[in-house]
Amino acid sequence: MLIATLVISGLGIGLGLMLGVAARAFAVEENPLTKQVEQMMPGSQCGQCGFPGCSAAASAMVEGSAPVTCCPPGGRALAEKLASLLGVGLDAAGAMAMPMVAAIEEATCTGCTRCYRACPTDAIVGANGQIHVVLQAACTGCGNCAEACPEDCVKLQPESVTLDTWHWTKPQAA
Numbered sequence: 165m166l167i168a169t170l171v172i173s174g175l176g177i178g179l180g181l182m183l184g185v186a187a188r189a190f191a192v193e194e195n196p197l198t199k200q201v202e203q204m205m206p207g208s209q210c211g212q213c214g215f216p217g218c219s220a221a222a223s224a225m226v227e228g229s230a231p232v233t234c235c236p237p238g239g240r241a242l243a244e245k246l247a248s249l250l251g252v253g254l255d256a257a258g259a260m261a262m263p264m265v266a267a268i269e270e271a272t273c274t275g276c277t278r279c280y281r282a283c284p285t286d287a288i289v290g291a292n293g294q295i296h297v298v299l300q301a302a303c304t305g306c307g308n309c310a311e312a313c314p315e316d317c318v319k320l321q322p323e324s325v326t327l328d329t330w331h332w333t334k335p336q337a338a
Contacts, residue, residue, distance in 0.1 A: 197250075198226045204245060205235060208285070210304035212236045212264060225250065236263040237304055262322040264305035266298045272317035282312035300324070 202222035213234040215221040224230035225246060232246040232254070247254040266287070268279070275293040287303040290296030298309075300323070310318040 195223075195226060198223050201225055201246060201249065204238075204242065204249070206237045206242070208237050208304040208306075210237060210306040212305050239263060264307075264320040265300045265303040265323050266305065266307075266309050266318055267321050268296050268298055269317040269319070270295050272315050274315055276314060278312040278314060279309035279318050282308040284308060 198219075199222075202219050205218040205222055207218055209217045211217075213221045213230070213236070215224060215230070215234075218235075221230060221234060225232055225234070232250060232252060233243045235242055244254060266279075268288075273295045275290060275295060277290065277292050277296075280288045280290055280296060284306065285302050285304055287299045288296050288309060289299060305320055305323075307320055310320055312318075
């Protein structure tokens with residue numbers, strides 16, 4: 165029993181050391197600016213920017229192939245922070261897209277729960293045979309629910325304007 169315990173412990177320590185050496189030897193160097201931009205992103209992995217996730221969008225922004233305004237869930241505040249970090253002008257970055265959220269038309273909803281099952285953030289509340297409701301604070305606007313709905317009663321619409329999302333547009337010179 166003692167020998168078996170010592171052998172298993174020795175194997176664990178030896179394999180752990182080998183994994184530690186391999187992690188240092190085969191480490192991939194990453195751009196620290198990319199990691200910093202990725203940490204600033206909302207992390208919802210919604211895909212509204214056209215990239216498969218926030219890490220791909222962050223690396224595209226650092227490379228200059230994507231504007232800093234490409235993240236609708238981050239809003240204007242994130243775009244301003246990214247523009248100052250990356251040293252680009254916010255006006256030259258392009259138009260800011262409005263964040264989209266799902267809305268369910270109650271008159272046509274049959275309660276099939278397909279939208280409920282497709283939602284990655286559990287932003288849809290409802291039960292089988294009942295009308296569903298979208299929790300707008302949890303919705304990322306990914307559109308999975310709209311694609312899954314057979315009755316076509318789920319639509320993506322711009323997020324409602326609140327004090328946190330409202331932005332006064334810059335007046336134009338006459």
